[in-house]
Amino acid sequence: MLKIMKITCPLLFLLYILSGCNVLESPTTLIKPPKLEEDQSILVNAVQAVLPSGAKLLSPVEKGDSSPYSLIDLDQDDIDEAVVFYYDLKTYELIGLVFIEVKGTWRLDQTISGFGIELYDLQFADVTGDHNLEIIAGYANGVLEKGLNIYHWQKGNIQPLFDTAYSKFIVDDLNQDGLNELTVLLVNRGVSAEVTSYLYKQNGFIALDQMLLDEFGSYENVISGFVTNDKKGLVLDIQVGAHAAYTEVLLLEQNQLQKASEEMENITWKEYPVNSEDVDMDGIIEIGKLIPPVGFEDESYASTPYITSYYQWYVKDGLELKVQRFYEYQKGFYFEFPMKWNDLLTIENSNENEFSFITIDEGKLVFNVISVPVEEWEPEENTYELGRNHEYVFITTVNNAELRTYFHLQ
Structure with missing residues (x-):
């Protein structure tokens, strides 16, 4: 059908x-x-x-x-x-x-x-x-x-x-005047990159403004929506190298395209692109960054279990942390950190099938996620099932019902 x-x-x-x-x-x-x-x-x-x-x-x-x-x-x-x-x-x-x-x-x-x-x-x-x-x-x-x-x-x-x-396009009322603009991104990588906002007026589309962008960037994700409580913007997640990416935020102020901050590239710099999105469902887009856990600052990119941190941009104050998650993309889950964990814990991965969240000062186990192949799974005493997909059963040895709710399958 x-x-x-x-x-x-x-x-x-x-x-x-x-x-x-x-x-x-x-x-x-x-x-x-x-x-x-x-x-x-x-x-x-x-x-x-x-x-x-x-x-x-x-x-x-x-x-x-x-x-x-x-x-x-x-x-x-x-x-x-x-x-x-x-x-x-x-x-x-x-x-x-x-x-x-x-x-x-x-x-x-x-x-x-x-x-x-x-x-x-x-x-x-x-x-x-x-x-x-x-x-x-x-x-x-x-x-x-x-x-x-x-x-x-x-x-x-x-x-x-x-x-x-x-290359990409978006329709949204970026200047909040009650009319949708058509915003078009056109990229010829290594040669030119430009974004143009159009408005339909008098039986045709007129260009309100155009801005030149980084012609060497790969524009991995572009979305629009509220970027603060009262400002809408265009959010572009841009990769510029094998281990280099940043996020740009554009505003349409008085029908003129402008960067939300000249420091946005610096404050959002990351090793890999992270898709910006409204992670906490508050109606405002958050910007993602990758943070190496304490103890992994000198590790290779490939072996670092990055914590993905999502920030809300503030006009005066820069970025404010809103959500932190640990993603295990290969196995298909993520664990969202309670906000009270901020800067208190790090990650330990003793083997490829177990990730432990431990305190920085004492190394005390707070929570862990163990991945067991489905064909090897047998219920064990003092373990608690978190979820399962077609490949793995995910368990923890920590008896904490509240923390188990922070585990999510992708």
């Missing part, structure tokens, strides 16, 4: 970079449960009826394994439209289709012609200020060539509004 996405609100957008290794975050979406299977089959049959032979339905690359069918109320009349893209293997064309539902029957209303071989991004948001949602599609001819296209749909009509080359 094919999956059908139900999208019910404008989306914030992530951006995708041209070069380097890319760690992408999925955009924040609200997805309703799919309709009944018989309704799904009606739409699927309607789409299949108009597809030419040799057509391949496309899911957005950026979303991974998602449905090629998007149900979205474009004109905000409480009735969903369906948006589907396909690539014609015979004519080498990329085509988008907009279907409308009339009395229980889906019929094709409009067709979009795209340029590329992949549908890289597909998002829906109001970028014209009319409270309807535009179709925002990113087409790709491989990794190094991507084009962004925006379409405005009304029943019986579809109008292209904008197209540009892009």
Whole structure:
């Protein structure tokens, strides 16, 4: 059974970079449960009826394994439209289709012609200020060539509004004036990198401002949202070397792009990129850094069990620690430190299957996580199961129910 996405609100957008290794975050979406299977089959049959032979339905690359069918109320009349893209293997064309539902029957209303071989991004948001949602599609001819296209749909009509080359893009009201801006990052690594904020005005997009960025950086993660209690910003996590990365925060003040702080690169410097995100779910984006535990300051990068610390930026005070976690990516878990542990504990890894959190002054065990391969697992006295995945059972020898709640599977 094919999956059908139900999208019910404008989306914030992530951006995708041209070069380097890319760690992408999925955009924040609200997805309703799919309709009944018989309704799904009606739409699927309607789409299949108009597809030419040799057509391949496309899911957005950026979303991974998602449905090629998007149900979205474009004109905000409480009735969903369906948006589907396909690539014609015979004519080498990329085509988008907009279907409308009339009395229980889906019929094709409009067709979009795209340029590329992949549908890289597909998002829906109001970028014209009319409270309807535009179709925002990113087409790709491989990794190094991507084009962004925006379409405005009304029943019986579809109008292209904008197209540009892009690496990543985001839609958000950065200056908090009640209108969404389209902000586009375009990178030709080693040559140029620029970010431009556009506003739809008088039937077209105008560039509010443009800023040059680090052309040697690999932009691993770019998100937008509140960066303080009252300021929105664009947050870019940038890798500049094998063991060098930093985070930049941009503001749109009086329609001018500016760095939140000239010291941001220095105060956010880290060995590896860490995706910024709203870790503590307080509505404000935190910036990640990697901190070597006490005793590991002179160890190699590969052998250091870094503590990932997330900070909130303050206009005057720099960074304030909000959350600390130890991630074990290979085994698939993380342990979140209680705030009272700050600067009091370090990590000891006596072997590859056990991590212990001990006090700095006395070396006293406070908590530990032991990974036992599933096939070797046998319950033992004085051990407490924390969780399990398909490879490991995770246990601790510390009898503390509160601390066990800080363990999380990834």
